[in-house]
Amino acid sequence: MADSTLGYSQATPDSPPTVTAEEHAAKLKREARPMSNKEKLSAYFTIAAAALGLISDGYQNNLMTMANVVFKDLYPADYTSVVSTRVSNALLVGAVLGQFFVGLVCDRVGRKVALFATTAFIVLGAILATAAHASTPPASFGITGVGVGGEYPAGSTSASEAANEKMPKNRGPVFVMVTNFVLQSVLIFLIVLSAAGDNHLQTVWRVCFGIGILLPLGVFVVRMRMMSTILYRKGAIKHHVPYGLVFKRYWRSLIGTCCAWFLYDFVTFPNGVFSGTIISSVIKDSSIKKTGEWQLLLGTIALPGIFVGAWLCNIIGRRNTLMLGFSGYLVFGLIIGLAYDKITKIVPLFVVFYGLMQSSGNLGPGDMMGLVSVESYPTAIRGTCYGISAALGKVGAAVGTQAFTPIETNLGKKWTFIIAAICGVAGILVTYFFIPDMTGVDLADEDAKFMEYLAANGWEGRVGEDADEQLIVSVEKGSLDEKN
Numbered sequence: 417m418a419d420s421t422l423g424y425s426q427a428t429p430d431s432p433p434t435v436t437a438e439e440h441a442a443k444l445k446r447e448a449r450p451m452s453n454k455e456k457l458s459a460y461f462t463i464a465a466a467a468l469g470l471i472s473d474g475y476q477n478n479l480m481t482m483a484n485v486v487f488k489d490l491y492p493a494d495y496t497s498v499v500s501t502r503v504s505n506a507l508l509v510g511a512v513l514g515q516f517f518v519g520l521v522c523d524r525v526g527r528k529v530a531l532f533a534t535t536a537f538i539v540l541g542a543i544l545a546t547a548a549h550a551s552t553p554p555a556s557f558g559i560t561g562v563g564v565g566g567e568y569p570a571g572s573t574s575a576s577e578a579a580n581e582k583m584p585k586n587r588g589p590v591f592v593m594v595t596n597f598v599l600q601s602v603l604i605f606l607i608v609l610s611a612a613g614d615n616h617l618q619t620v621w622r623v624c625f626g627i628g629i630l631l632p633l634g635v636f637v638v639r640m641r642m643m644s645t646i647l648y649r650k651g652a653i654k655h656h657v658p659y660g661l662v663f664k665r666y667w668r669s670l671i672g673t674c675c676a677w678f679l680y681d682f683v684t685f686p687n688g689v690f691s692g693t694i695i696s697s698v699i700k701d702s703s704i705k706k707t708g709e710w711q712l713l714l715g716t717i718a719l720p721g722i723f724v725g726a727w728l729c730n731i732i733g734r735r736n737t738l739m740l741g742f743s744g745y746l747v748f749g750l751i752i753g754l755a756y757d758k759i760t761k762i763v764p765l766f767v768v769f770y771g772l773m774q775s776s777g778n779l780g781p782g783d784m785m786g787l788v789s790v791e792s793y794p795t796a797i798r799g800t801c802y803g804i805s806a807a808l809g810k811v812g813a814a815v816g817t818q819a820f821t822p823i824e825t826n827l828g829k830k831w832t833f834i835i836a837a838i839c840g841v842a843g844i845l846v847t848y849f850f851i852p853d854m855t856g857v858d859l860a861d862e863d864a865k866f867m868e869y870l871a872a873n874g875w876e877g878r879v880g881e882d883a884d885e886q887l888i889v890s891v892e893k894g895s896l897d898e899k900n
Contacts, residue, residue, distance in 0.1 A: 459578040462645065465531070465638040466575035467594035469567045472538060472631035475604075476560055479628065480507065482605045482711065483621055490617045501818070503557050508685075508814040510541075510561020511568075512807045518566030519803015522573055523796065524654050526881065527644050530570040530799070535639065537563030538632040546625040563632075565810065568786070569803040571595065576790040576798075577645035580859045588734065588855065591790070592726040592783045603712055649881045651795035651863045656877045658870060662797050665869055669792040670801060672850025673785070676738070677809030679843045680781035683745060683836045685813030686820040687774065710767055717771025718778055725783030734788050735853040741780010742847065745840030748773035749833045756830035773836065781843065785809070791854035794866035796879065 480503070487495040514534065521530045541560025548556045572595050579587040579594075605624055612619045663670070721741075728737045752759060752769050759766045785805075793801040823831050854862075867879070 459582045459645070461638055461642050462574050462578035463582075463590065463594055465635055465642060466571035466578075468631065468635045468638060469531070469535065469571045470595050472628065472635065475631060476538065476542065476564055476628050478715075479605065479624055480504070480557075483624070486617050486621050490621075497821070501821075504817050505814060506558035507561040507564070508810050508817065510558040510563075511565030512810045512814070514562040514565025515568050515803045515807040515810060517803075519569035519799045519801075519807075522569050522799025522803070523652065524657070526652075527570065527574045527648055527799075528639070528642060530566065531574065531639050531642070532636070534563045534566035534570050535632045535635050537566065539563075539629060539636075542625060542629040542632070546622050546629065565806070568806045569799045572786050572790055573799045573802055574642075574645060574648075576787075577647045577795065577859065581646055584858055585856070586730070587859075588729040588787055589726040591787050592722070592729060595786050596722050596725075596778070596783050606712060644881055647795045647859060647863065651867075651879060652881045653796040653877065653879055654881070657797065658873075658875045658877075661870060661873055661875060662801075665866070666793060666797075666801065668850050669852055670804065672846055672852075673789045673792060673801070673805035674808040675846045676781060676843055676851060677785050677789070677805050678812035679742075679839045679846065680777065680785055681809040681813035682816035683839050684774070684777045684782070685810075686816040687832070687836070710763070714767050714771045714774070717768060718774035721775030721778030721780075722783060724775075725779040728779070729784065729787065730855065733853050733855040734784055734791070735847055735851055735855075738780050738784040738788065738847045738851065739844045741776050741778075741782070741784065742840045742843035744773060744776020744780065745843070746837045747840075748776060749835075749837030749840060753830045753833035753837060756828075756833065773833075788851055788854070791857070791859065791862075792852055794863045795859065796863070796866065 484500055484503075488500070514537070518530050518534055521533065537559055541556055541558075541563055544556030545560060572591075575594050576587065576591050579590045583590055604627060605620070608620050608623050608627075612623070725737055725741065728740070732740075748769055752766070752773065759769065786802075789802045789805045790798055820832060823835065
């Protein structure tokens with residue numbers, strides 16, 4: 417039998433839909449029909465492609481940390497603070513647009529189309545960035561930002577659904593590892609710098625951005641072997657999407673994922689982009705290479721948080737892991753902020769505590785925000801709600817980046833860390849009151865409940881990816897009668 421999709425007759429007082437969430441779940445779950453070998457292989461390709469795609473995104477984002485330092489040294493007249501801010505904002509604005517619109521494309525057009533589009537934007541942006549002049553890079557980084565932002569809803573939704581099909585009990589850890597593992601772009605930068613030398617900085621930054629072209633090109637090859645996930649093929653709603661009913665059911669979750677992501681990016685993005693300049697400001701007789709070495713240590717200390725969060729998310733639950741990570745902002749932000757003048761005199765100690773604060777961010781919101789944002793919503797609107805949440809996060813990043821220098825100038829550098837601690841408290845509260853804990857819940861279960869909710873509220877329509885192959889399921893008097 418072809419993969420069925422679900423549509424609903426108009427609910428009336430005389431004939432209310434009586435189908436239960438359990439009955440729907442039995443119909444939608446992957447166990448209802450064994451996966452073919454092609455579908456099994458496609459699920460692995462989907463997970464692998466998400467990993468490669470998001471690693472390439474992380475490379476582009478993190479490369480800007482050292483690129484800022486190089487540009488300021490190499491082009492002091494052209495790369496002013498205004499241009500530096502424009503570059504950061506171009507990435508962020510592009511990311512916001514990519515997350516929002518690609519999130520819609522994911523749900524309304526298809527996962528595969530969205531994935532190919534984001535990869536194309538990243539390749540084009542990386543090519544233009546490699547060839548850019550220091551005074552005119554914002555446009556190229558804006559294009560890269562669209563691709564980077566779009567990869568979030570496109571890659572993450574596909575990866576979560578594929579992981580749910582292949583390994584539902586370990587969906588959380590697998591999702592975290594493929595979507596949050598960061599390639600140490602600073603290490604590549606140092607290798608290129610050592611090979612080219614301090615006197616060839618223009619070669620260094622162009623080669624580093626050029627390497628960023630190769631990663632997404634590899635993703636293209638992997639994604640050619642992909643199929644849409646079974647959950648999406650059965651649960652997509654491409655026409656007459658009931659957004660009013662969606663908001664009515666998921667408004668609390670939307671507030672939670674949007675606000676928590678805003679707080680996380682408000683702290684982590686400026687601290688990531690400006691960490692190179694922060695470290696260089698506390699090092700005596702700093703050079704680009706020495707700054708890069710300390711930056712590598714900082715990234716190395718922050719890295720274990722990813723693995724710890726992936727390990728904890730099944731043990732203590734998504735929500736508790738998220739709150740634990742925000743607690744790290746509170747603890748380490750206060751330690752650095754209140755003792756800033758003393759701790760910056762001991763550079764290794766400062767870098768260790770700075771790294772621990774970033775590691776806490778990786779452990780909690782870094783690992784969990786994507787996970788809770790895909791698990792809190794059903795397949796039909798997963799890309800859209802994920803994209804909105806991630807876009808609000810990038811708005812937080814833009815606000816944080818814009819506010820970073822004024823805070824540093826007017827209040828003092830220690831206040832950038834004290835404010836991070838305050839955001840940690842706010843993150844704990846938002847998580848506790850607004851974000852549901854979906855640990856161990858099959859994604860198909862929420863799909864089933866969503867379909868029953870739509871039926872109970874009188875919505876009728878077609879559900880499924882391919883309209884030509886759809887079967888409409890009429891829910892009348894407790895029966896499930898399939899008809900073309």
